[in-house]
Amino acid sequence: xxxxxxxxxxxxxxxxxxxxxxxxxxxxxxxxxxxxxxxxxxxxxxxxxxxxxxxxxxxxxxxxxxxxxxxxxxxxxxxxxxxxxxxxxxxxxxxxxxxxxxxxxxxxxxxxxxxxxxxxxxxxxxxxxxxxx
Numbered sequence: 001x002x003x004x005x006x007x008x009x010x011x012x013x014x015x016x017x018x019x020x021x022x023x024x025x026x027x028x029x030x031x032x033x034x035x036x037x038x039x040x041x042x043x044x045x046x047x048x049x050x051x052x053x054x055x056x057x058x059x060x061x062x063x064x065x066x067x068x069x070x071x072x073x074x075x076x077x078x079x080x081x082x083x084x085x086x087x088x089x090x091x092x093x094x095x096x097x098x099x100x101x102x103x104x105x106x107x108x109x110x111x112x113x114x115x116x117x118x119x120x121x122x123x124x125x126x127x128x129x130x131x132x133x
Contacts, residue, residue, distance in 0.1 A: 082088070093100070 090100070
């Protein structure tokens, strides 16, 4: 069955096909949206890469500083070992006219005497009135 227009109705003008115009506008909007999203993603990626590079440089600097501190610590331990050698200490003591004592003198200390025991307490008022004598 084909639709027919009523006899008294005037035919409506045909609409022009807008599919090509809508399609071009939609493509342009989609292209702008894709370009914007790509720019945002690229900007975020570059920002993250920059912060990662900064952290990497900081990490390398701290590792170098730690290596230097460990080397200095090792050098100081070696120097302490050299300075604490008994032969060196004996030599320096002799140079300052010190003598080594082989026997040890000990002093014994007498214990401190215990404090005297306290007298039994008497009432305070008894001493005031002369009754506690």
